[in-house]
Amino acid sequence: MAHYERKIPILDCGHEYTRRVLHGKWKIRILLYIAEGINRPSELERHIPQATRRVLDAQLAELLKHEIIDRTVFDESVKHVEYFLTDLGKSLMPIIAVMGKWGNEHIDKLRKAINSN
Amino acid sequence: MAHYERKIPILDCGHEYTRRVLHGKWKIRILLYIAEGINRPSELERHIPQATRRVLDAQLAELLKHEIIDRTVFDESVKHVEYFLTDLGKSLMPIIAVMGKWGNEHIDKLRKAINSN
DNA sequence: ACAATAACTGATAAATTTATCAGTACCTAA
DNA sequence: TTAGGTACTGATAAATTTATCAGTTATTGT
Numbered sequence: 563m564a565h566y567e568r569k570i571p572i573l574d575c576g577h578e579y580t581r582r583v584l585h586g587k588w589k590i591r592i593l594l595y596i597a598e599g600i601n602r603p604s605e606l607e608r609h610i611p612q613a614t615r616r617v618l619d620a621q622l623a624e625l626l627k628h629e630i631i632d633r634t635v636f637d638e639s640v641k642h643v644e645y646f647l648t649d650l651g652k653s654l655m656p657i658i659a660v661m662g663k664w665g666n667e668h669i670d671k672l673r674k675a676i677n678s679n
Numbered sequence: 680m681a682h683y684e685r686k687i688p689i690l691d692c693g694h695e696y697t698r699r700v701l702h703g704k705w706k707i708r709i710l711l712y713i714a715e716g717i718n719r720p721s722e723l724e725r726h727i728p729q730a731t732r733r734v735l736d737a738q739l740a741e742l743l744k745h746e747i748i749d750r751t752v753f754d755e756s757v758k759h760v761e762y763f764l765t766d767l768g769k770s771l772m773p774i775i776a777v778m779g780k781w782g783n784e785h786i787d788k789l790r791k792a793i794n795s796n
Numbered sequence: 797a798c799a800a801t802a803a804c805t806g807a808t809a810a811a812t813t814t815a816t817c818a819g820t821a822c823c824t825a826a
Numbered sequence: 827t828t829a830g831g832t833a834c835t836g837a838t839a840a841a842t843t844t845a846t847c848a849g850t851t852a853t854t855g856t
Contacts, residue, residue, distance in 0.1 A: 569841060570814070572793060573729075576782025577707045577775065579789040585702060587844070590694045603803065612690075617845060619804065628792045640802060640853055650785060657777050658694065664774055665693025668767060672696040675745045676689060679682045686811060687844070704814070720833065734815060736834065757823055757832055 583628050583654065588613050588621045590658055593647070596631060597655060601644045630654060700745050700771065705730050705738045707775055710764070713748060714772060718761045747771060 572578055584590065591610060595601070600609055603622065607615050622645060625631045630651040636642050647655070665672060689695055701707065708727060712718070717726055720739065724732050739762060742748045747768040751761050764772070782789060 566796070566842095573704075573708075574790065575779075576784075576786055577711075577779045578782070579786060579793055580778040580782035581701065581707065582793055583789065584698060585843090587690075590698065591690075594694075604801075614845065614847095615803090616805090616847085620844085627795070629788065635803095642802060643804095650788065653785075654781065657774075657781055660774050660777060661697040662692075662694045664771065665695070665697035667693075668770075669693055669696060671746065671767065672700065673691065676696055676699055678744070679684075683812095702813090721831075731815065731817095732833090733817085733835090737814085752833095759832060760834095 580657070583630060584658070584661075586621050586624060588618060589625060590661070592618070592621055592625065593630070593651065593655070593658060596645050596647060596651075601646060602642055603645070604642075625651075697774070700747060701775070701778075703738050703741060705735060706742060707778070709735070709738055709742065710747070710768065710772070710775060713762050713764060718763060719759055720762070721759075742768075 572582060588610060592606060595606055595609055600606060603615070603618065606618055606622075607613075610618065613621075622631070626633060626645075629648055631645045632648050634644050634646070636644065689699060705727060709723060712723055712726055717723060720732070720735065723735055723739075724730075727735065730738075739748070742762075743750060746765055748762045749765050751763070753759050753761065
């Protein structure tokens with residue numbers, strides 16, 4: 563990724579940092595899977611076939627950078643990797659839960675409003 | 680804005696719709712102000728000097744489209760407009776509140792992680 | 797030796813979001 | 827009649843995010 567200097571600064575307040583952490587097309591889905599034990603990149607790839615592996619890796623890298631998840635390398639016969647939620651990541655899950663709840667409660671209205679032109 | 684056809688579809692699930700509604704650099708801030716009665720575009724402009732009026736108008740238009748806010752026109756001597764939260768918008772505020780709370784609780788860590796390269 | 801799986805990275809294109817600049821129209825007060 | 831406030835819109839540029847395509851390194855099973 564090689565050191566990219568952001569030109570539009572991120573607002574320095576709690577709301578904005580939370581928005582950033584959650585902002586990423588596949589992040590919430592990835593976190594939900596990791597929370598339920600689907601935590602190897604190849605497994606995530608199989609469970610999220612709409613996203614390419616390249617994109618999943620990028621999202622995982624950002625979640626790592628933001629310290630929402632961490633990574634363990636298992637050097638067995640075939641080396642593999644497992645991701646897991648950090649304490650910070652665990653503390654974020656209730657927010658994801660309420661977002662899902664609200665969205666599902668209003669899904670018909672939201673679908674119409676958001677997908678209309 | 681003239682009918683723009685989205686090419687990357689929005690995932691049809693509660694989490695994603697919620698993310699969309701909240702996704703917009705100035706939206707959360709706008710909603711917080713509207714909730715506390717700062718609800719005229721010119722007032723919002725004064726309270727959010729980092730954003731240009733054009734950008735605020737665009738964000739307001741999207742919040743309107745998503746039915747998170749609504750609008751009343753006051754045809755007095757000088758016509759003016761007031762925005763207010765719809766019921767849907769009101770029901771969203773607790774989510775914004777927990778996002779702010781979480782972000783502020785972890786702000787030092789988040790600031791470092793997010794702004795690092 | 798060869799294909800398949802594991803986990804990645806680099807380069808670049810496409811799409812979307814955010815910002816900038818320049819207008820419109822209407823009203824008021826100096 | 828000019829300046830300033832109200833609320834907007836159009837066109838386009840800049841920045842960021844998402845996707846695509848092509849590699850790398852290493853191990854297993856055929």
